[in-house]
Amino acid sequence: xxxxxxxxxxxxxxxxxxxxxxxxxxxxxxxxxxxxxxxxxxxxxxxxxxxxxxxxxxxxxxxxxxxxxxxxxxxxxxxxxxxxxxx
Amino acid sequence: xxxxxxxxxxxxxxxxxxxxxxxxxxxxxxxxxxxxxxxxxxxxxxxxxxxxxxxxxxxxxxxxxxxxxxxxxxxxxxxxxxxxxxx
Numbered sequence: 368x369x370x371x372x373x374x375x376x377x378x379x380x381x382x383x384x385x386x387x388x389x390x391x392x393x394x395x396x397x398x399x400x401x402x403x404x405x406x407x408x409x410x411x412x413x414x415x416x417x418x419x420x421x422x423x424x425x426x427x428x429x430x431x432x433x434x435x436x437x438x439x440x441x442x443x444x445x446x447x448x449x450x451x452x453x454x
Numbered sequence: 455x456x457x458x459x460x461x462x463x464x465x466x467x468x469x470x471x472x473x474x475x476x477x478x479x480x481x482x483x484x485x486x487x488x489x490x491x492x493x494x495x496x497x498x499x500x501x502x503x504x505x506x507x508x509x510x511x512x513x514x515x516x517x518x519x520x521x522x523x524x525x526x527x528x529x530x531x532x533x534x535x536x537x538x539x540x541x
Contacts, residue, residue: 440515
């Protein structure tokens with residue numbers, strides 16, 4: 368499935384969150400990650416993240432899409448990480 | 455259609471970007487907005503944003519979904535803005 372992950376994490380923990388997310392998804396913008404991922408790997412990502420974060424204070428939103436058929440991605444301004452090199 | 459918008463904008467311009475995005479979408483997390491929006495309104499949002507931003511430096515990614523049928527939204531940690539009150 369295709370996943371978009373965005374996080375709003377305390378500065379003290381953001382480096383650890385970045386490291387975990389980069390293992391599983393592509394960094395595309397400050398606090399935003401995207402990519403194809405299996406259910407099993409998504410489970411591992413969520414587990415590892417919850418170990419690093421303070422779930423009373425930090426926030427992660429994960430959008431999962433079974434198909435990208437009905438979706439479109441547009442960029443305004445600079446593309447910080449050109450995903451085309453990954454697909 | 456359903457839209458997720460994320461931006462990575464210079465601090466000098468972030469207040470203006472926030473103001474524009476809030477007119478059309480729901481703020482859900484730092485630099486992240488979501489919501490149902492018409493093609494016409496999305497066009498207006500993009501135009502207004504491009505007037506406020508420096509497109510050589512700032513970055514906006516807009517994900518558009520014709521249907522939310524095949525999607526799922528998960529939260530880890532705190533939900534900064536509970537969307538259920540909007541749907």
